[in-house]
Amino acid sequence: GIQVEQSPPDLILQEGANSTLRCNFSDSVNNLQWFHQNPWGQLINLFYIPSGTKQNGRLSATTVATERYSLLYISSSQTTDSGVYFCAVERGSSSNTGKLIFGQGTTLQVKP
Amino acid sequence: SAVISQKPSRDICQRGTSLTIQCQVDSQVTMMFWYRQQPGQSLTLIATANQGSEATYESGFVIDKFPISRPNLTFSTLTVSNMSPEDSSIYLCSLNTYGGTEAFFGQGTRLTVV
Numbered sequence: 001g002i003q004v005e006q007s008p009p010d011l012i013l014q015e016g017a018n019s020t021l022r023c024n025f026s027d028s029v030n031n032l033q034w035f036h037q038n039p040w041g042q043l044i045n046l047f048y049i050p051s052g053t054k055q056n057g058r059l060s061a062t063t064v065a066t067e068r069y070s071l072l073y074i075s076s077s078q079t080t081d082s083g084v085y086f087c088a089v090e091r092g093s094s095s096n097t098g099k100l101i102f103g104q105g106t107t108l109q110v111k112p
Numbered sequence: 113s114a115v116i117s118q119k120p121s122r123d124i125c126q127r128g129t130s131l132t133i134q135c136q137v138d139s140q141v142t143m144m145f146w147y148r149q150q151p152g153q154s155l156t157l158i159a160t161a162n163q164g165s166e167a168t169y170e171s172g173f174v175i176d177k178f179p180i181s182r183p184n185l186t187f188s189t190l191t192v193s194n195m196s197p198e199d200s201s202i203y204l205c206s207l208n209t210y211g212g213t214e215a216f217f218g219q220g221t222r223l224t225v226v
Binding site: 031045099101104 | 149153157213
């Protein structure tokens with residue numbers, strides 16, 4: 001099956017710093033999403049981005065489907081950005097199954 | 113996006129018992145799914161909840177352990193049966209909107225089995 005690798009596994013930042021999280025995947029994809037899991041376990045949608053670039057406030061994401069990677073940029077980090085960031089993909093096919101395969105996540109800690 | 117209500121949000125259960133988790137959506141959706149997140153791990157798909165028919169389980173998950181119901185397009189339940197401490201996890205329901213693309217998740221159920 002498709003492999004999803006995220007890096008780095010852990011990241012510690014000082015408040016105000018910028019960071020880049022990476023997601024590599026081993027096959028073509030129909031769907032790629034970035035999620036933030038808060039300390040209470042809830043998954044928050046950040047981006048649906050199977051290709052191209054999107055921005056939402058201090059966050060932006062870029063997926064280069066032909067090279068099988070996606071990047072999540074966090075600028076001017078805040079303590080509330082702490083948590084686990086997941087990349088999830090759906091393997092590319094003629095139909096959408098909706099089944100997501102998750103990477104192992106990047107655990108981010110932002111210190112005040 | 114659809115509003116997803118999942119309950120209970122957390123529970124502590126005795127081994128050997130069963131727990132049913134409910135997921136209610138405020139609009140009709142085609143695809144609903146159940147995921148498990150073991151402590152410190154990523155999310156793994158348990159099954160696709162099919163409306164009006166038996167759920168489709170992923171490798172490593174079986175109906176006897178994780179029976180799923182989906183009586184209509186807005187509601188599904190997952191039961192964790194005959195629980196053991198290894199079943200302690202966060203369980204999340206998920207749905208796809210917009211023709212089966214973007215996925216959204218419920219708040220999750222944090223289960224501890226003692």
